[in-house]
Amino acid sequence: MTAPEPAALPRLLRDNPHTVTHLLEELLGEPLVADVIRQYSMPAVAGNALGVVAGQPVTHRIAVLRGGATMVPFVYAESAFLPERLPGAARLQLERTSDPIGRVLSVHGLAHGREEMPSAGPGPPQAMDRVAAGAAPIVWWRAYRLTIDDLPVFAIREWFFRTVQDAVERQSPA
Numbered sequence: 001m002t003a004p005e006p007a008a009l010p011r012l013l014r015d016n017p018h019t020v021t022h023l024l025e026e027l028l029g030e031p032l033v034a035d036v037i038r039q040y041s042m043p044a045v046a047g048n049a050l051g052v053v054a055g056q057p058v059t060h061r062i063a064v065l066r067g068g069a070t071m072v073p074f075v076y077a078e079s080a081f082l083p084e085r086l087p088g089a090a091r092l093q094l095e096r097t098s099d100p101i102g103r104v105l106s107v108h109g110l111a112h113g114r115e116e117m118p119s120a121g122p123g124p125p126q127a128m129d130r131v132a133a134g135a136a137p138i139v140w141w142r143a144y145r146l147t148i149d150d151l152p153v154f155a156i157r158e159w160f161f162r163t164v165q166d167a168v169e170r171q172s173p174a
Contacts, residue, residue, distance in 0.1 A: 008168050009140055009160065019102025019112075020158065024065065024074055027167050031068040033098040034077075038062045041083075049117055049145060049155035050082055059083050065100055073136050074167075076159040077101075085153045086110075101146075101154060110148050117143040117155065136161035 016023045021032055039061045046054040058080050065075040079101065083091045090108045093099055105112055138159045146154040 009165050010142075012168060013142065013160075019100075019105060020075065021065070021100040021102025022106065024164065024167075027164075027171060028067060028074070030070065032065045032074070032100050032103075033068045034063040034100045035066050035073075036061060036063045036098065039095070048080070050080060050152045052082065057083065059094075061094070061101075063100070072163050073161055074164050075161065076138070077156060079154055079156045081154045082152075085148060085151055101156070105146075105148075112153075113147040113150070115145045115147060115152075117145055136163050138162075139165045 012023070013020065025031055039059065041057050041059050044050065044052050044054055044056045044058045048054075048058070050058065052058070059082075061077075061079045061081070063077050063079075064073050065077060066073050081094075081101075083094075086094070087108055087110075090104050090110065093104045093107070094101065099107075104110075139162050141157070141159045143155075143157045145152045146156065
């Protein structure tokens with residue numbers, strides 16, 4: 001599902017020690033908002049990416065990260081997370097605001113680690129349509145887990161739109 005891409009985007013994302021939210025806000029010069037398409041709780045299935053027993057409540061969140069001022073779509077993301085592994089205030093912020101996950105982690109001082117998820121790829125997006133994406137083509141994707149205190153808390157799949165690659169290219173020396 002990847003298009004021919006300059007190595008700059010995957011390298012920039014891989015080498016970034018911060019969240020994708022922080023990186024993109026720095027790159028784009030505007031805050032991001034999470035346009036949440038769906039957010040719901042359901043029981044975990046066996047063999048899930050978070051390593052919890054089947055039946056444990058997991059929150060699924062599908063969102064498009066957009067520029068807060070421009071509303072340009074940059075990333076389509078599907079995540080699953082364990083609400084009980086987050087402080088109450090962080091859980092409420094994810095439930096009630098348009099703040100991206102990365103901002104929530106930062107605001108609450110939650111240090112995190114990132115682990116690439118072994119997979120042949122994240123597969124097709126579950127809920128993306130031309131309206132949600134703003135008809136922007138996907139140029140790259142990745143799947144990873146975020147850990148807090150060495151425990152998996154988020155399993156995230158991200159699809160990056162051409163708008164991110166364009167911003168990276170604008171920042172690269174000619």
